[in-house]
Structures are given as C-alpha cells and as structure tokens.
Amino acid sequence: QVQLVESGGGLVQAGGSLRLSCVGSGRTFSRYAMGWFRQAPGKERVLVASISWNGGDTHYLDSLKGRFTISRDNAENTVYLQMNSLKPEDTAVYYCAADLNPLYSDYVLKHGIEYWGKGTLVTVSS
DSSP: OOOEEEEOOEEEETTOOEEEEEEEOSTTGGGSEEEEEEEOTTSOOEEEEEEOTTSOOEEEOGGGBTTEEEEEEGGGTEEEEEEOSOOGGGOEEEEEEEESSOTTSHHHHHHOOSEEOOOEEEEEEO
C-alpha cells in the first residue's frame, strides 16, 4: 500500500515557477514508477511527466518539454515536478501517481494507475 500526498500548488503569475512535491508512504516507494497528471476544468486527466523507479528514465508531454522537470529522491520517498515559465493554460489540478509499471505503458492504459494522490491546485494568472 502506498499513500501519496501532494503539496506545492498555489497561485502564480504567468512566467513564474512552482515546484510540486509528492511524498509517498511505505518502504516500497523506490520500486514504483512515479508521475504527475493534470486535469483542467472540463478536460480529461493527462500524463504530464513520469519517472522510472531509479530516476533513469523520464518522459514528458511533448508540449511541456523544456519547461517542466520531474525528479525523485527515493531516500526521502519524494517525487518533484519543477514547473517554469508557467502559462495560464497550465492551470489545473495536479495529481501524483504511482504504479509498478511505467505510467505510459499499455498495461497501465488498460488497467489504470495503482495509486493516486488527492491532487494540488495550480492556478496561473495572466
């Protein structure tokens, strides 16, 4: 069982930065691939970034490459999402996710994500 708690969301002006954190419970945290999804009002939840269990493999939504960076610290059971040059269209609830399989894999697409956080709201004003 893994419980995920996000923090770091808030209100920021366009062009600003935020760093989201997600702390996971449990001694098996380092076994899990981790990622961040976001869901804007009226839109589907989409995968923003993912990172492998050891941090060696990362994937990003194409449109966000260069602005967002995902990282993890397994000693602290924490995954981060650094968001720079924020735009109003980045406004969304950001969710932390964990699964033993890569978050972009066909398996996860078919069976769903194993663990979710409750989300943290990011609002970018113009």
